[in-house]
Amino acid sequence: xxxxxxxxxxxxxxxxxxxxxxxxxxxxxxxxxxxxxxxxxxxxxxxxxxxxxxxxxxxxxxxxxxxxxxxxxxxxxxxxxxxxxxxxxxxxxxxxxxxxxxxxxxxxxxxxxxxxxxxxxxxxxxxxxxxxxxxxxxxxxxxxxxxxxxxxxxxxxxxxxxxxxxxxxxxxxxxxxxxxxxxxxxxxxxxxxxxxxxxxxxxxxxxxxxxxxxxxxxxxxxxxxxxxxxxxxxxxxxxxxxxxxxxxxxxxxxxxxxxxxxxxxxxxxxxxxxxxxxxxxxxxxxxxxxxxxxxxxxxxxxxxxxxxxxxxxxxxxxxxxxxxxxxxxxxxxxxxxxxxxxxxxxxxxxxxxxxxxxxxxxxxx
Amino acid sequence: xxxxxxxxxxxxxxxxxxxxxxxxxxxxxxxxxxxxxxxxxxxxxxxxxxxxxxxxxxxxxxxxxxxxxxxxxxxxxxxxxxxxxxxxxxxxxxxxxxxxxxxxxxxxxxxxxxxxxxxxxxxxxxxxxxxxxxxxxxxxxxxxxxxxxxxxxxxxxxxxxxxxxxxxxxxxxxxxxxxxxxxxxxxxxxxxxxxxxxxxxxxxxxxxxxxxxxxxxxxxxxxxxxxxxxxxxxxxxxxxxxxxxxxxxxxxxxxxxxxxxxxxxxxxxxxxxxxxxxxxxxxxxxxxxxxxxxxxxxxx
Numbered sequence: 001x002x003x004x005x006x007x008x009x010x011x012x013x014x015x016x017x018x019x020x021x022x023x024x025x026x027x028x029x030x031x032x033x034x035x036x037x038x039x040x041x042x043x044x045x046x047x048x049x050x051x052x053x054x055x056x057x058x059x060x061x062x063x064x065x066x067x068x069x070x071x072x073x074x075x076x077x078x079x080x081x082x083x084x085x086x087x088x089x090x091x092x093x094x095x096x097x098x099x100x101x102x103x104x105x106x107x108x109x110x111x112x113x114x115x116x117x118x119x120x121x122x123x124x125x126x127x128x129x130x131x132x133x134x135x136x137x138x139x140x141x142x143x144x145x146x147x148x149x150x151x152x153x154x155x156x157x158x159x160x161x162x163x164x165x166x167x168x169x170x171x172x173x174x175x176x177x178x179x180x181x182x183x184x185x186x187x188x189x190x191x192x193x194x195x196x197x198x199x200x201x202x203x204x205x206x207x208x209x210x211x212x213x214x215x216x217x218x219x220x221x222x223x224x225x226x227x228x229x230x231x232x233x234x235x236x237x238x239x240x241x242x243x244x245x246x247x248x249x250x251x252x253x254x255x256x257x258x259x260x261x262x263x264x265x266x267x268x269x270x271x272x273x274x275x276x277x278x279x280x281x282x283x284x285x286x287x288x289x290x291x292x293x294x295x296x297x298x299x300x301x302x303x304x305x306x307x308x309x310x311x312x313x314x315x316x317x318x319x320x321x322x323x324x325x326x327x328x329x330x331x332x333x334x335x336x337x338x339x340x341x342x343x344x345x346x347x348x349x350x351x352x353x354x355x356x357x358x359x360x361x362x363x364x365x
Numbered sequence: 366x367x368x369x370x371x372x373x374x375x376x377x378x379x380x381x382x383x384x385x386x387x388x389x390x391x392x393x394x395x396x397x398x399x400x401x402x403x404x405x406x407x408x409x410x411x412x413x414x415x416x417x418x419x420x421x422x423x424x425x426x427x428x429x430x431x432x433x434x435x436x437x438x439x440x441x442x443x444x445x446x447x448x449x450x451x452x453x454x455x456x457x458x459x460x461x462x463x464x465x466x467x468x469x470x471x472x473x474x475x476x477x478x479x480x481x482x483x484x485x486x487x488x489x490x491x492x493x494x495x496x497x498x499x500x501x502x503x504x505x506x507x508x509x510x511x512x513x514x515x516x517x518x519x520x521x522x523x524x525x526x527x528x529x530x531x532x533x534x535x536x537x538x539x540x541x542x543x544x545x546x547x548x549x550x551x552x553x554x555x556x557x558x559x560x561x562x563x564x565x566x567x568x569x570x571x572x573x574x575x576x577x578x579x580x581x582x583x584x585x586x587x588x589x590x591x592x593x594x595x596x597x598x599x600x601x602x603x604x605x606x607x608x609x610x611x612x613x614x615x616x617x618x619x620x621x622x623x624x625x626x627x628x629x630x631x632x633x634x635x636x637x638x639x640x641x642x643x644x645x646x647x648x649x650x651x652x653x654x655x656x657x658x659x660x661x662x663x664x665x
């Protein structure tokens with residue numbers, strides 16, 4: 001519907017720096033968002049992800065750096081000229097206006113004729129499945145409905161870029177998961193370049209074309225959800241996205257990384273870090289039956305169970321392995337699965353495919 | 366399974382739980398008792414007494430004479446007109462002066478608000494009489510303002526600032542300003558900053574965002590403040606008496622005059638009753654158009 005008039009633009013942020021007093025909210029951040037892409041800024045609170053989003057929207061003025069939409073430098077352009085749609089964390093709807101008036105607001109400012117305005121508003125409301133709610137007051141809507149109004153208002157005027165600041169954080173889990181899929185579909189439908197801020201790693205993995213992990217005002221890693229999950233660049237990314245156990249590795253003279261004397265991987269070319277760690281995702285570990293033959297494609301860990309946590313679809317098995325390190329494994333809970341036979345204190349062996357092993361420079365975060 | 370208990374009193378602990386709830390209600394009622402008694406003694410009884418007095422003539426017989434007089438004599442109607450006019454103008458001027466002030470307070474960083482709020486509150490804490498006479502000193506024929514203005518050549522001869530409507534309005538606006546600014550500031554404080562950012566994001570210039578989003582959202586505060594100011598003005602006495610120089614006669618002053626000159630409690634009471642009723646009428650009218658409790662307590 002709206003995609004025909006939406007010429008989406010790329011965003012390029014170059015060496016953007018913003019300080020509050022002595023604190024760097026953004027420290028020379030550079031990110032490129034391709035036209036039509038869904039990019040998520042993922043980071044813990046206080047990491048600078050919202051500051052970056054607000055800088056793109058024009059609500060805070062960076063100390064230095066450049067922001068371009070397509071070929072246009074917008075670094076000093078006031079927010080009302082940027083033609084960027086934004087969904088705020090608290091939705092920021094206008095409580096003195098009806099749903100219709102809220103969505104019509106950007107069109108009214110652009111002096112769109114009444115007929116066309118009505119048509120566009122109703123189209124936008126239909127897209128977010130709120131056609132029957134046009135005349136409602138904002139305080140008569142549920143959280144999820146408000147979220148949809150905010151969304152409709154943000155894209156009704158055909159912005160070239162859509163920004164969202166943790167738009168789903170106020171919704172309950174079930175609704176949030178539904179909305180994640182809906183937002184993804186809407187993005188596909190509109191084709192508008194989208195920058196999405198969240199601290200929820202699962203949300204980021206679910207929705208994004210690419211994820212930029214932000215920490216301490218810097219970009220820790222940019223990549224597709226698969227890249228980020230399967231090949232985290234450092235211990236921060238590895239621990240922030242997904243669950244991980246960290247196990248320190250040894251390095252031999254030949255440039256190999258060893259665990260317990262077993263060669264794990266060759267040191268990547270050009271890497272000079274002294275300390276290396278093994279990152280193990282809990283769901284990639286499996287229980288080894290007592291009489292199984294060892295395989296050279298697998299890495300084995302012996303230990304005993306310190307805690308068993310039943311979580312419904314899976315159970316967490318927390319264990320201590322040989323050198324006193326902790327390791328967490330996630331097991332299925334179907335009837336007959338081995339996890340039913342486990343007990344705290346019991347010793348066991350788990351294994352991981354060497355293909356599933358991740359090595360990162362540095363020690364555990 | 367055990368027997369199903371049908372009688373509520375016999376359900377487990379039902380009686381005790383209801384007794385506990387009753388005790389709580391009584392405790393709450395008891396807490397309001399001193400205030401209730403005070404209001405009854407100081408307000409309900411005297412007002413009721415005055416109300417009944419207003420329906421008695423000089424000889425103590427039941428009559429509507431006091432009210433008939435108010436309709437017959439033009440001077441009474443003029444007094445009511447003046448009262449409403451002065452109250453209306455004061456409220457209007459308070460909005461014109463108070464809105465930008467409240468807006469300023471709501472926009473500056475919070476740590477400076479206290480300082481600027483003092484400029485509103487300091488006079489507020491000073492005695493009404495002191496402030497009124499201070500204005501008299503400033504405004505009178507040979508007062509500070511006239512002397513300065515003539516010395517600086519702004520005007521040649523003393524301008525009549527006190528002892529008329531000008532003086533009354535200046536004094537009343539000054540005294541009433543905090544009653545408008547405080548609720549208005551509170552209302553502005555509650556406005557979601559993100560709503561203004563959203564307006565800008567959607568293409569509103571700062572001026573458009575102000576008029577189309579900020580002002581409508583601050584209106585409950587304007588209405589709350591205006592109502593308080595208007596109702597207080599209706600019964601105002603000291604300032605118009607001192608600064609009006611006898612040219613601005615408000616209802617309250619007329620009541621005093623009748624009591625002092627004629628010692629006519631019935632006529633004075635009748636005026637009081639009409640003033641009270643018209644005040645209620647204003648509030649009632651206001652509540653027709655807005656939810657009063659929403660205005661007063663910021664509920665929505």
